[in-house]
Amino acid sequence: MLSNPVWAALSGPQACYAEASGDAARYSSDISPFAGLADPADPAAWRDLATLTSEALLTGPALSAGPGWQAEAAVPGIQMIGQSMTGVADPDAVVLTETDVPEVLDLVERAKPGPFRKRTIALGRYLGIRIDGRLVAMAGERFRLPGWTEISAVCTDPDYQGRGLGARLTLAVANGILARGELPFLHAAADNDRALRLYERLGFEPSHEVVFASFRYTG
Incomplete structure (x- = not known):
């Protein structure tokens, strides 16, 4: 599966x-x-x-x-699974809705997390962090399988990188998935060593290579 x-x-x-x-x-x-x-x-x-x-x-x-x-x-790419990880709720994370789509698409354009369309947000729960009213980071749910949900669109505005916002949102999205009794998984480019190391620190383990x-x- x-x-x-x-x-x-x-x-x-x-x-x-x-x-x-x-x-x-x-x-x-x-x-x-x-x-x-x-x-x-x-x-x-x-x-x-x-x-x-x-x-x-x-x-x-x-x-x-x-x-x-x-x-x-x-x-x-590499698929990674969170079978033994623990999610962490984030008090600063806000749930993004259809009204936020223009901001989301603007962030996607700046941060380039991968394919994202105007109705991608319908696939699951998306969380964001705003600083001074500006959406600067987000993460959410994309592919949902029996017992599993993928974390996707983890991205941070280039001006706000290095503050741990992506890690916080990844854990917050994982927390919601685990609360439903499901397990989180995600994908990263095989040459993105920084992302792979981050996800391993958060508790994800490599599953298998993908393309x-x-x-x-x-x-």
């Missing part, structure tokens, strides 16, 4: 956000560019995906383009 998180989410707890066809599913385009396949090695699943979109971002331990699809780019790969349907 953790090795195929997007499919597990879209065929399970987040099916309400899915556009699906056979053994393929994707999030609505205004929520996320991610898609999932029941079996990425199955050519039929790739054919199902082609009925939904001509461009897709997938993640998993190893991905190869199916018939009619072409790999565009790939970024190696984030974009594909285009060429017919």
Whole structure:
């Protein structure tokens, strides 16, 4: 399940956000560019995906383009799991809502945490920290699988980095996940040593290597 998180989410707890066809599913385009396949090695699943979109971002331990699809780019990553960690509530963290989306998108533009769309915030609980009224850091929930929720969009305005805001929000989001009786997991770029060391200090453990790969349907 953790090795195929997007499919597990879209065929399970987040099916309400899915556009699906056979053994393929994707999030609505205004929520996320991610898609999932029941079996990425199955050519039929790739054919199902082609009925939904001509461009897709997938993640998993190893991905190869199916018939009619072409790999565009790939970024190696590490999945980390928080099976034995402890979350910590943060009194300064505020819950972000749809009314905060313009601020959130502005922060995303400055901090560049990865794919984030205007309705991504619908996927789960997002927390932010404001300083002098300005949103300067955030973190939230993205893929939700049976028993697991991914922490995502951990980012801090470049002018406020080095203050531990990202760590505080990661622990605060994890605290909410653990309170529901679920376990947190997350992803980081394989070459982001700083982030990997931070997450290990917070109690996350490496699970397995993944790749984030974009594909285009060429017919």
